[in-house]
Amino acid sequence: MARQCGGALGVSCLSCQLRQHSEWRVLNEEETRFLSRNRKSREYRAGESIFAMGEPSHGLYCMVSGTAAIRKGDAEGNTALLRVLYPGDTLGYRGVLLDEKRRYGAEALGPSRICFIDKPVFRALLARNPALSQQFLHRIAKDMDEAHDHLVRNATLSNRDKFVHLLHALMNRGGSTATDGSRFMELPLSRRDLASMIGTRHETLSRIIGRLEEDGVARFSGRTVHVRKPHALLQVMQRPALLD
């Protein structure tokens, strides 16, 4: 899943497996070479900030390995995680497209490698290849839909169901399947952050996790989680009886 982009030294975007599934796939070889020459690859430690709210937007970022998250806070100092980012995801494109300051902060969740693309470089590529603009338009529209879905879920589901849904989403990106069909993964987030994503307190999440274990939906141990019947996850919501 978390493939390294051209090896530990970040040799070239040309050999980056992730490119095929990212917005950059519409670039031709020459343009990719240009991108490769001008991007800067860098390691981040766990918890390290990538950019902060209110900063000017100097460029955009492309996840190579590891995971990162978008965190936004309100006036009273409360913060919530809005999104988890995986290898291949681009990050911070909005501030660059609109020449605005950062509206949210981003931070590495675990040790990560992330490429940085300078604003002028990005602009040059956009000007040379109109398909790239279209890609980012699609991207922002998809993000929009995600945010709207998130809103509807938060408005209609119980905390338990919100968490099951979150678990399902995280599994789809970062999970692995065992030989018996069950799935497992390392959660990229602390309990606190998981709780903030569904809008509850970490104590409450702790109890929700307890209930899910009682119901046999999943087993938790530290940050590792096993799900017995991953395909039944979303059907299980509010109806644990469905788990035979």
Next chain:
Amino acid sequence: MARQCGGALGVSCLSCQLRQHSEWRVLNEEETRFLSRNRKSREYRAGESIFAMGEPSHGLYCMVSGTAAIRKGDAEGNTALLRVLYPGDTLGYRGVLLDEKRRYGAEALGPSRICFIDKPVFRALLARNPALSQQFLHRIAKDMDEAHDHLVRNATLSNRDKFVHLLHALMNRGGSTATDGSRFMELPLSRRDLASMIGTRHETLSRIIGRLEEDGVARFSGRTVHVRKPHALLQVMQRPALLD
């Protein structure tokens, strides 16, 4: 506030006051004339659907008078209001830009006049005037921010504070100021819909409203609402003592 676009017959976009504050302001006179010739203006009754989830996107809409809302539902049939639209707002541009089916439904809240712009017409204008694309890019980014803010509020605020915030936002668009500095307005939404916007039940909202009246923050009577100290609305959250 709700100015008619060129009179009851919708004479021309050229004389539409709202145009100056909408995405269309970047069009020159000739382009505006083209838009004017090709748009269709229509009346909607209260509650009438403008478009529904899953429909193909034939074009976009421009609010002339009245109010409308975006409603989205999840798999279980629960629905929530995501946004209220006022004169001058464009609506449904995303499906058109991306050639996708509608991801949500829109409906008139009260009697409204709304212009319809066909997809080919919109495309032609986008091709002729690149500034229009930029306008819509800004627009989608702004919508994105709004959705993110909404998410953070829903995750961190109490139901009471969420409602106060919603009240504040509605006041800013549709309210009028009285001689004594207090503000009042006709709520465009039913209690049910207000409740769905903050993710709670209508009974609960009813009690929240009762508490706001007790605290002297606002007075409600049917759909009319008076706010004594509008500037203090957001400071009042969770601290009713601040109201002298």
Next chain:
DNA sequence: CGCCAGGTTGATTTCGCTCAAGCAATGTGG
């Protein structure tokens, strides 16, 4: 070893949901 951050657990109170009844405004058919 003490300290700390992250996590769990418990006790208590507050809050919100559910179900149910009541009420006012509106509409409808006789």
Next chain:
DNA sequence: CCACATTGCTTGAGCGAAATCAACCTGGCG
């Protein structure tokens, strides 16, 4: 014009869920 249903809203009682405050555990880490 009245009986009657309908719709939107409010109110109440009971209950379950979640917030809060606090204690305690655990695994690093100086």
